[in-house]
Amino acid sequence: MKKILLATSALVAFAGAAAAEVTVSGSARMGLVYDGNDTEFSSRIRVVFKMAGETDGGLAFGASVRADQAGVANSGGTAMSAGTVFISGAFGKLTFGDNDSAANVLVGHVSGVGFTGLGDYNELGYLGNTDTSALYEYSTGALSFALSAGQTTATVVTPTGVIDEQAVAVAAKYSTDTFSVALGYEQFGDDEQVTLGGSATFSGATVKAVVADRDSWADTHYALSVDYAIDATTITAFYTDQGPIDTYGIGAAYDLGGGASVLGGIVDDGFDTIAEVGLTFSF
Structure with missing residues (x-):
């Protein structure tokens, strides 16, 4: 996924400090969805911000949040239901949040x-x-x-x-x-x-x-x-048995290159047959 560098700033509290950066990525989709009764238009856009840095001792740290959930992540506290904050090193990775x-x-x-x-x-x-x-x-x-x-x-x-x-x-x-x-x-x-x-x-x-x-x-x-x-084509089929309900699905995806793909699928959810076809984009 291509990422756009928004900012790269030196930490100037002491000499030789590691650099920190903030990047933004995104995804979007558009297409037609059939819910078993009607066919409707469907589309969505999402933007994700990621922050990363490193201490003098080699510990990596960072955070991630979707733009539409920034307010929830900002409130955070003891009920952070959006976004994550992490620190990692030779000991592994520890993440707090959603x-x-x-x-x-x-x-x-x-x-x-x-x-x-x-x-x-x-x-x-x-x-x-x-x-x-x-x-x-x-x-x-x-x-x-x-x-x-x-x-x-x-x-x-x-x-x-x-x-x-x-x-x-x-x-x-x-x-x-x-x-x-x-x-x-x-x-x-x-x-x-x-x-x-x-x-x-x-x-x-x-x-x-x-x-x-x-x-x-x-x-x-x-x-x-x-x-x-x-x-460039991937054909997918799945089956689930969730107690009294069995679900089947089949679909295909075609990679157009450059972060764009065509996807379609049909699912029998145990009650109705639903289907969709559309485009997805990653930025």
């Missing part, structure tokens, strides 16, 4: 279709964190580890009542150029979730699978996707 859980970060999701995601039915869901949350990540060779914790004084209203508990998660991942496997564990109140994911790439195809078992679910949830690349 984080995904450790399990979500390392296990993730199977591939989806469409230029908006068509409801993101490829995602099984994680217990998540409550803001302001903390995420710690460390990698060595092919192994990656992550720990996360939600706000220490979180109080969340759920369908089963009010939870006054801290969300915690731990995850590990082993990845190579051709395959990966990851395992995550989350706990939030009396609810627990174990998620296992893996991927493998061969002959132009990438297969991903995720299995999630949550105490509050009646059934174990599954997701599977296949991406097949042919030159």
